[in-house]
Amino acid sequence: MSGFDTTVHLIYLACAVCFVLGLHLMNAPASARRGNRLSAAGMTAAIVTTAAVLVHDRVIAGWAVAALVAGGVLGAVAGLITARRVEMTAMPQLVSLFNAVGGGAAALIALGDALAHSADLAGQPVRTSVTTVLDLAIGGVTLSGSLVASGKLAGMVPGRPIGVPGGRWINAVLGLAAVVLAGLFLTGHAGMAALYGIGFAALAAGVLLTLPIGGADMPVVISLLNACTGTAVAMAGFVLGSDALIIAGALVGAAGAILTKLMADAMNRPISAIIAGGYGTGDDAAGPAGSTGPVREVTAEDAALQLAYAHKVVIVPGYGLAAAQAQHELVALARALTERGAEVSYGIHPVAGRMPGHMNVLLAEADAPYAQLKDLEEVNPQFPGTDVALVVGANDVTNPAARRPGNPVSGMPILDVDRARSVIVIKRSLGHGYAGIDNELYTHPSTAMLFADAKKGLSALLVGVREYAA
Amino acid sequence: MNALLLADLTVFTLSLLVGFEVISKVPATLHTPLMSGANAVHGVVIVGVMLLAASVTTVAGYVLVLIAAAFAAMNVTGGYVVTDRMLAMFRTRKEGRR
Numbered sequence: 354m355s356g357f358d359t360t361v362h363l364i365y366l367a368c369a370v371c372f373v374l375g376l377h378l379m380n381a382p383a384s385a386r387r388g389n390r391l392s393a394a395g396m397t398a399a400i401v402t403t404a405a406v407l408v409h410d411r412v413i414a415g416w417a418v419a420a421l422v423a424g425g426v427l428g429a430v431a432g433l434i435t436a437r438r439v440e441m442t443a444m445p446q447l448v449s450l451f452n453a454v455g456g457g458a459a460a461l462i463a464l465g466d467a468l469a470h471s472a473d474l475a476g477q478p479v480r481t482s483v484t485t486v487l488d489l490a491i492g493g494v495t496l497s498g499s500l501v502a503s504g505k506l507a508g509m510v511p512g513r514p515i516g517v518p519g520g521r522w523i524n525a526v527l528g529l530a531a532v533v534l535a536g537l538f539l540t541g542h543a544g545m546a547a548l549y550g551i552g553f554a555a556l557a558a559g560v561l562l563t564l565p566i567g568g569a570d571m572p573v574v575i576s577l578l579n580a581c582t583g584t585a586v587a588m589a590g591f592v593l594g595s596d597a598l599i600i601a602g603a604l605v606g607a608a609g610a611i612l613t614k615l616m617a618d619a620m621n622r623p624i625s626a627i628i629a630g631g632y633g634t635g636d637d638a639a640g641p642a643g644s645t646g647p648v649r650e651v652t653a654e655d656a657a658l659q660l661a662y663a664h665k666v667v668i669v670p671g672y673g674l675a676a677a678q679a680q681h682e683l684v685a686l687a688r689a690l691t692e693r694g695a696e697v698s699y700g701i702h703p704v705a706g707r708m709p710g711h712m713n714v715l716l717a718e719a720d721a722p723y724a725q726l727k728d729l730e731e732v733n734p735q736f737p738g739t740d741v742a743l744v745v746g747a748n749d750v751t752n753p754a755a756r757r758p759g760n761p762v763s764g765m766p767i768l769d770v771d772r773a774r775s776v777i778v779i780k781r782s783l784g785h786g787y788a789g790i791d792n793e794l795y796t797h798p799s800t801a802m803l804f805a806d807a808k809k810g811l812s813a814l815l816v817g818v819r820e821y822a823a
Numbered sequence: 824m825n826a827l828l829l830a831d832l833t834v835f836t837l838s839l840l841v842g843f844e845v846i847s848k849v850p851a852t853l854h855t856p857l858m859s860g861a862n863a864v865h866g867v868v869i870v871g872v873m874l875l876a877a878s879v880t881t882v883a884g885y886v887l888v889l890i891a892a893a894f895a896a897m898n899v900t901g902g903y904v905v906t907d908r909m910l911a912m913f914r915t916r917k918e919g920r921r
Contacts, residue, residue: 436902448858464887595870713852
């Protein structure tokens, strides 16, 4: 190994260390930004080093350089503009889009590498042939699946589960076709044609797998797709013999897998059931009203009075808050209550929002103090000592029915809002959540309903609270 | 199975374990930046595209590299920039409280 090669390997190793340490620093808000920058520095070093290798080896064709530079500039500008402009509420679809292109690039590497060796495909070692097939299949599913998920999150594709007639059979056929083609390819009976076939099957399967999954399950789906991209990138690393890709891909695969499990646990639904789809309506939680028990309605003035004299308030925000873009009003209200001397915190369910931790980002954007953001385990013991629990745009995650067996939300970890001394729910109607059942919280004796749009309701509460400021 | 494949498999498996270990400690509050940051890390696929570019010699190959480079560059720049934007919001809060 020449001195140049040794240096290159050592730099790649240092880059991998940067990725690991960067992710490690993400475990506290104070160091997270430094972590991301360390990771970005590692990435820059990896790119510069690779460019140096290309220059040093002098084997790259002029047109390939042109394609690389043109594509790189185009992609970088597109990425930069979207990343700068995106609203925090639109974060899930953007992350999903970046995930799609990452998976797509990994799949294209498999195809490109096979094309470059198309004269001698049968002579390729197992190390590259098997991983080429895996890279192409996983990357293809991720590309189309993430695009559909991104479209659903952005509202361009309906968020409700879309059943494709015979979708399950079509998927089975696609899977079987891919396996047969892979077999033919690996035994040397078919060449590029088999790879194209696998690619198309993977793209079609990605669409068919994501369409039937409802909006409520999106946090799980994008975590899972993230894990898939990581795996596809690692496979591309096997194909190209690049440790940097293998390590980074495996890290992302692990991250995605952990988040997938956490999200599925938070909804108490097995991952297999989520992939099967058909659950969760999507964009609008206001389904047909069908509550049976007596509901106590409250005016904004009365609710404000209650809040103004509360010593301890826990706010439970849900996706409805984000959909109404009311996070700024909510934080303003929380600040007004804090200034009056109340102890205010936010109880945030793991699946509040459209991706893991989404609600925290929205509240952070609105300047909510980090120390007030509490997760499920932290906040639940506090409800019995809470004067007012204010629920805004959250539904199923507060339904006490989850503690009983035999209904769609049974066993799901919930926020014990009903154990607070009093509860105020801001909601437009008595509509159902994703689970499609009545929320028993709304007919609970200590609950008062403030029927309003989240933004208007919170503004009215803020005005009311300020009137008692004296 | 040859030695190279075994070495790669070892690296892959150990990296997975390191990933599980490092990431399971991240609090729920930071899950969105974590996912977005991890997303940026798989932008390392751009290195793969660069390596691939060295071995293509056909028009189809060039087109493929062009598309793959655009995809990967979008992934890596967008991923890091948007993660940084999000984390800046968490940071200013801490400083504001002091």
